[in-house]
Amino acid sequence: MTYGNALTVLADPTRRQVFERLRAGPHAVNAIAAGLPVSRPAVSQHLKALKAAGLVQERSEGVRRIYSVRREGLADLRDWLDSFWDDALEAFKREAEKPTAKKTRSR
Amino acid sequence: MSRSTPIEPVRKSVRVTAPIAHAFEVFTSGLTRWWPHNHGIGKKPIQKVLLEPRLGGRWLEISQDGSETSVATIIQWEPPHRLVMVWQVNAQWKPDVTMKSEVDVRFTAEGANVTHVELVHHKFETMGAQAGASLRKDVNGGWPGLIERFAQEAERSSPIQAH
Numbered sequence: 001m002t003y004g005n006a007l008t009v010l011a012d013p014t015r016r017q018v019f020e021r022l023r024a025g026p027h028a029v030n031a032i033a034a035g036l037p038v039s040r041p042a043v044s045q046h047l048k049a050l051k052a053a054g055l056v057q058e059r060s061e062g063v064r065r066i067y068s069v070r071r072e073g074l075a076d077l078r079d080w081l082d083s084f085w086d087d088a089l090e091a092f093k094r095e096a097e098k099p100t101a102k103k104t105r106s107r
Numbered sequence: 108m109s110r111s112t113p114i115e116p117v118r119k120s121v122r123v124t125a126p127i128a129h130a131f132e133v134f135t136s137g138l139t140r141w142w143p144h145n146h147g148i149g150k151k152p153i154q155k156v157l158l159e160p161r162l163g164g165r166w167l168e169i170s171q172d173g174s175e176t177s178v179a180t181i182i183q184w185e186p187p188h189r190l191v192m193v194w195q196v197n198a199q200w201k202p203d204v205t206m207k208s209e210v211d212v213r214f215t216a217e218g219a220n221v222t223h224v225e226l227v228h229h230k231f232e233t234m235g236a237q238a239g240a241s242l243r244k245d246v247n248g249g250w251p252g253l254i255e256r257f258a259q260e261a262e263r264s265s266p267i268q269a270h
Contacts, residue, residue: 085117085119085228087143088142088143089119090121091142092141093123095140096130100129
């Protein structure tokens with residue numbers, strides 16, 4: 001379940017910041033780490049977690065590793081977060097099945 | 108590239124343990140009691156969501172500041188069996204009276220206390236190929252803005268300001 005991972009992984013505030021930086025465009029680890037209050041190895045660990053959850057991807061450029069947002073990962077998350085008519089009908093069912101005060105007190 | 112190339116309808120159904128008349132009443136007059144209030148196209152926050160229960164009746168979002176946004180209009184009204192609404196929402200999820208995709212909801216009694224509700228959202232092709240495909244994808248799978256809201260909340264609650 002990719003989306004489950006994505007939610008868990010993004011629950012960490014530092015990791016969200018790392019992810020947010022990548023939303024602006026692909027970056028090397030150093031550039032991502034610059035300005036963050038955590039060490040470069042820690043940023044690498046966060047990137048690893050984001051990658052495992054399918055939220056980012058990496059490619060090599062010489063000795064550097066460039067990270068970028070993986071759009072499909074976000075789409076999975078979005079699908080999970082909401083589904084328009086499915087959610088609506090589910091909510092409708094719950095309301096329609098509530099016992100009504102005037103009709104049936106006991107069944 | 109034709110405007111009239113059909114786009115596959117979105118079909119959803121649900122079975123509710125309730126008599127057909129009750130199910131229909133909850134779906135229509137009782138809309139605000141169940142409609143997810145984050146599913147809105149007008150001004151937020153939403154205070155209530157009304158469906159005027161008659162032919163020509165509107166689906167109205169009333170926001171907390173009192174402003175009204177019309178989402179849909181009932182074009183077929185056959186209580187307690189069916190209602191059809193023209194869904195006046197464009198691909199950007201903004202109210203737009205020129206939009207004409209349709210939401211067709213049918214209620215079938217499968218027993219005294221069991222109702223099958225089938226919802227078909229179709230005629231996306233009336234919006235144009237691209238816009239229609241976009242809206243279809245949204246109503247079938249996701250609601251636009253939710254991931255953005257999630258991201259906003261994630262950013263807001265983040266202890267360090269992004270730059």
